[in-house]
């Protein structure tokens with residue numbers, strides 16, 4: 253058995269506003285081992301950021317609420333820790349997060365150097381100024397920014413450089429788990445590749461486990477060990493790289509995801525983008541959440557929630573697939 | 587090598603920035619001239635159209651007609667409006683001569699200058715009081731949104747902002763002078779005399795500061811950078827006072843500056859009710875006796891103070907927000 257680092261069980265999260273209740277995450281399970289990288293994929297609004305914020309316990313105080321489920325990190329239940337432990341031992345120390353939008357994630361009136369050193373200052377025992385400054389320089393160099401620019405303010409940096417600063421803040425304390433929420437979407441393609449490569453190198457050097465949140469299967473292919481595909485707050489398919497990229501068995505939504513990116517080497521069946529929209533998470537349908545957009549939709553899909561089909565490490569939540577032990581007469585597989 | 591070069595560039599940048607600040611301040615001060623002339627014109631016109639003959643006011647209603655005529659001639663009141671206005675401006679520009687008070691026959695600044703310390707003391711104490719309770723309570727109110735203390739603060743500050751100053755002043759006098767007899771009802775023979783005027787001025791202004799602090803803080807603590815700071819494990823009070831408050835401070839400082847300018851000009855009501863010999867009560871006195879030179883000069887002084895405070899506020903912006911600094915002081 254590999255070392256289990258993070259385990260999410262049956263996590264359910266809602267956002268409750270005066271008008272509506274959004275079911276953002278609906279009972280997901282994730283297991284991540286030390287040093288592994290998980291790609292969390294899904295279209296906008298699938299609940300990826302919400303999942304990440306739940307792990308950090310940073311959901312918006314008034315509206316966001318964990319209904320049920322557990323997050324276990326290094327054997328400790330995150331939801332049972334005190335606020336002070338959460339701040340001292342978890343946030344910025346053991347788990348760090350790279351936020352989605354680098355344009356707003358930095359404090360506009362503080363120098364980038366100060367913003368990085370803060371992350372170090374509140375976690376290291378020996379808080380001597382020179383030592384902290386040296387570590388700030390080191391981490392800036394690591395992300396490819398000249399340390400001589402640490403006295404500048406965020407507005408003096410380009411978007412890509414801001415993203416690097418955000419990454420530097422997350423890496424400053426060498427976390428055990430790094431949650432990267434679309435670290436490259438704000439960047440142009442060339443910088444994207446650079447940043448990804450850099451993150452891959454860092455991970456290999458520091459042995460950090462990573463959750464890489466993205467829309468982009470290309471990113472997943474480049475950096476991940478495992479993939480979980482999210483749809484309307486559920487993980488509808490998960491597995492290792494082989495399960496997702498090589499296996500022929502897929503959830504219709506995953507098929508659609510592959511169809512949505514042009515792939516020169518692939519066969520014709522991967523060329524149709526998904527039509528329609530994700531259901532409104534404040535009004536989820538009965539049965540499978542994907543039914544309205546699914547070309548294989550059967551009667552049972554509109555009545556019951558799909559069961560999970562397990563084939564080794566590969567899991568798919570869809571009635572198209574049946575587990576061996578459930579299989580009665582004949583092979584109903586598509 | 588690299589460091590030496592960048593260090594040089596920084597020094598040049600600082601120096602250049604300094605020169606730019608001086609340039610900027612000079613520009614703003616020059617801009618004051620047309621503004622002050624405009625203010626003078628406005629007051630001149632208003633005084634012109636208010637009823638009552640200054641000569642009659644000075645000599646009394648009983649005075650014989652010839653005496654009034656003679657005085658009008660003497661004061662130059664028989665010349666056309668435009669001529670009098672340009673004459674007034676001309677004398678200020680060439681000789682810094684703001685004229686003579688028609689009421690006391692002194693050069694106007696002889697009457698004004700002794701009153702400046704009173705208004706200035708009231709302004710500084712008032713704004714210090716307002717800021718010292720406005721900002722911390724505003725932050726508290728925002729951080730504990732919808733709590734009991736927030737509700738109480740919101741109600742009290744709304745009332746204080748809405749209540750007429752003179753009514754507040756009279757309530758204070760009633761309570762602390764008439765009933766409890768703790769404080770003098772007027773005059774500034776000692777600093778104790780300032781307590782009620784400071785509360786009268788500072789209370790409503792402080793409430794305005796409290797309200798703006800609360801609303802901008804509520805906005806700021808929902809910003810992404812606050813979440814980033816929390817994700818770093820920064821303690822809560824540091825997030826609030828260092829991260830959020832510094833960003834929330836711009837509109838707060840504008841409010842403080844505006845109020846400061848207003849009080850500095852002499853809170854007319856507070857000075858009258860508590861009979862403080864400040865600039866505000868001098869303006870009232872001048873208006874009552876149609877003493878145009880005193881009124882114009884006082885108002886010009888108030889406008890000048892106000893403009894200087896606003897300039898200081900703008901400079902403070904640049905100090906707090908590096909983006910504004912970059913825009914005004916580093917460009918070119």
Ligand SMILES: Nc1ncnc2c1ncn2[C@@H]1O[C@H](COP(=O)(O)OP(=O)(O)OP(=O)(O)O)[C@@H](O)[C@H]1O
Pocket residue numbers: 267268269274275276294295296297298299300301302303312315352533
């Ligand atoms: N603060 C909030 N209040 C109410 N609803 C919210 C809030 N934040 C997110 N939601 C809703 O929760 C659902 C999941 O949002 P989430 O941000 O987790 O999506 P995401 O997968 O990260 O999307 P994206 O790829 O666009 O970042 C969405 O329907 C969204 O509208």
Ligand SMILES: [Mg+2]
Pocket residue numbers: 300301302352433
């Ligand atoms: Mg997101």
